[in-house]
Amino acid sequence: MALRKLKPRTAATRFYSISTFEEVTKTVPEKSLLQPNKKSGGRNNLGRITSRHRGGGHKRMYRVIDFKRDKRGVPAMVTAIEYDPNRSARIALLQFPDGERRYIIAPDGLKVGTSVTAGSDAEIQVGNALPLKNIPASTFVNTVEMIPGKGGQIGRSAGNSLQLMAKEGDYATLKLPSGEVRKLPLDCYATIGIVSNGDHENISVGKAGRSRWLGIRPQTRGMAMNPVDHPMGGGEGRSKSGGGYQHPESPWGQYAKGLKTRKKKNQSSKYIVKRRK
Numbered sequence: 001m002a003l004r005k006l007k008p009r010t011a012a013t014r015f016y017s018i019s020t021f022e023e024v025t026k027t028v029p030e031k032s033l034l035q036p037n038k039k040s041g042g043r044n045n046l047g048r049i050t051s052r053h054r055g056g057g058h059k060r061m062y063r064v065i066d067f068k069r070d071k072r073g074v075p076a077m078v079t080a081i082e083y084d085p086n087r088s089a090r091i092a093l094l095q096f097p098d099g100e101r102r103y104i105i106a107p108d109g110l111k112v113g114t115s116v117t118a119g120s121d122a123e124i125q126v127g128n129a130l131p132l133k134n135i136p137a138s139t140f141v142n143t144v145e146m147i148p149g150k151g152g153q154i155g156r157s158a159g160n161s162l163q164l165m166a167k168e169g170d171y172a173t174l175k176l177p178s179g180e181v182r183k184l185p186l187d188c189y190a191t192i193g194i195v196s197n198g199d200h201e202n203i204s205v206g207k208a209g210r211s212r213w214l215g216i217r218p219q220t221r222g223m224a225m226n227p228v229d230h231p232m233g234g235g236e237g238r239s240k241s242g243g244g245y246q247h248p249e250s251p252w253g254q255y256a257k258g259l260k261t262r263k264k265k266n267q268s269s270k271y272i273v274k275r276r277k
Helices: 198-202 208-213 267-271
Strands: 003-005 017-019 034-036 061-063 076-082 091-095 101-105 129-131 140-142 152-154 162-168 171-175 181-185 189-192 272-274
Touching (some): 017 198, 076 101, 181 267, 267 272
Antiparallel strands (some): 034 061, 076 091, 129 189, 140 189, 162 171, 171 181, 181 272
């Protein structure tokens, strides 16, 4: 999971870095676990752009991931660690004794040939999935459910993990990657370990074209526009809205820094012990 820096033979490769992919053991994905992945280009069902700066990019097939880990008590063998273009983490291919194969998000340190299990009586080892009530405090977990049986929702991206702080009553207290501390039901399943490919955050894209490969289109700064096009446009030289200071905001006037967008009457607020800020 190291990074490789390219020699600066061209201007584009001067700051370019890529993953070494040394942990990847199989380059051809499992055909039975692939699905078409249609791109929206940031447009909704009416054809209107609702998410800007999206479009193009390389074609991808979706890898069906087992977030629920609902094949309980059956040991599975890790047959391969694979690259997934749809996520920052690596994925692991599991082979069950009955011949069924499933993908899971690969934790750091999971090796080919290891046996992993999901269930309340599973051992505390990397790759095993257990309910939070059976996991010791201070353990680092990933792919954690927020509602029992719904499947892992948090702690899924590269290098992420949640730390189990305490258990009290029907709830476990976990520290999220953002720093937020919140309660989750003890029956929620979690996978032991830290998500693989932790060096992903250190990758330098290096050139504009590489962002286009990922389906990310160019974005023009508001301050580079005219007043008719953006609230922060205009002015002689660099200025916020024609010379006077103005808080950074979107083209439609919503503040970009510090504005709280969370609903004040959100039902889940009672489960948050400590905010991330």
